[in-house]
Amino acid sequence: MDSSSIQEIISKYNPNVTGAITDDEISLSSKSWKKDLYFYLDEDTDIEKFIEDFFILKYIPRLGCYMDNYIEFMLSTPYTFFQLSFEGYNVPELECFDDKIYYEISGISDHLFNIIRVNEKYNDDFIESLRYIATIKIYNVNDIKKISIDDVSFIEVAKNTAKNLLFDLSYKHSLVLTLEELPNDFEVFEDFEDYDPVFELAETMVNIKDNYIKKSYDSDLINYYYRANKMDDSEFKYTAYYQVLECIFDEVYLHETVQDIKQIINSSWFSSYDDENIVSLINVVEQYNKNKNDREKLKLVLEKYFKGDSHDEAFFLSNQDIIDILINKLKKISRKEELKDLQKIATIIYDYRCNCTHSNREYPFRTTFTGDYNELNNYIELIKKVSERIIINYNNY
Known part of the structure; x- marks a missing residue:
């Protein structure tokens, strides 16, 4: 293809641009551009499509x-x-x-x-x-x-x-x-x-x-994870990964509440025509709502999307990296079986989140982190891997 053929193609898209071709290069120029543009070619290049793509x-x-x-x-x-x-x-x-x-x-x-x-x-x-x-x-x-x-x-x-x-x-x-x-x-x-x-x-x-x-994957969970990935290591990065879990707190809590209500209204004694039965149902829901703080909601998230329905050995094998962090790096558990104690795992994750976020006169906000950076990095690695498991498993339920 010669320069006149190149110019014919270019003119379809922008008559103010001129082009030329050599064995391995196309050049384009325009009075509105500061400099000429150069495109390198190889022997397999479809030149016409190559030029069209640039303008499209x-x-x-x-x-x-x-x-x-x-x-x-x-x-x-x-x-x-x-x-x-x-x-x-x-x-x-x-x-x-x-x-x-x-x-x-x-x-x-x-x-x-x-x-x-x-x-x-x-x-x-x-x-x-x-x-x-x-x-x-x-x-x-x-x-x-x-x-x-x-x-x-x-x-x-x-x-x-x-x-x-x-x-x-x-x-x-x-x-x-x-x-x-x-x-x-x-x-x-x-x-x-x-x-x-x-x-x-x-x-x-x-x-x-x-x-x-x-x-x-779920776009909200991915966006929280993606934002955390962009951050430098700091206590804020830990809380950013934590938000992957926090994002579905209310969703999981609502699911659990609905399941409890279903159990009650489907029981043999419950009657929707009995006011006392209705009051008992309301009391259960209200009490459940009072007792479900963020620590408890975190445990519910771990139960549903971290442990799920997997058998123990499958659960341990799929989370070997997390077990290693908890045993060898953070010294928070002593054996792999403790990973099944999701209340304990939730407490480990939640307590460190509080250490990163609490700010008052006794624990004032600081522009620089004053904790142990090696510990911080291990906790970031932990929450990142837990958040990944949540994202992966979220679509499976």
């Missing part, structure tokens, strides 16, 4: 882009902003599917890189540093979820889909990645000499076999 893609300011059945969001790690790149690493291509939402994580696409150059006013150094950002590319959302890219809720659906996939990476591979919006203005980010996120991310991605979405 819709921009999500400073976060990503999308078109039908394709979404690309920028990623970051908690440690550094820029250094995620697969350049120089042999990350295998992941499998494609026609009937599933699937994804890949790799370096920023030429399309998104150049869309940012056109739409944002960053300086040259900042723009070039974007070459070292990794992005998540998600495919088939529109077909599988039956939603148009023009639907007002599509961006939110796209973000929630990405968060579901990132939850799986965090839960199954301990790979904590979050969507990252670029700053409004150029900011200087530190270099971390002792940390190589490029290598660690590439090493992890090699071991990921199922690059597709298997289930959709």
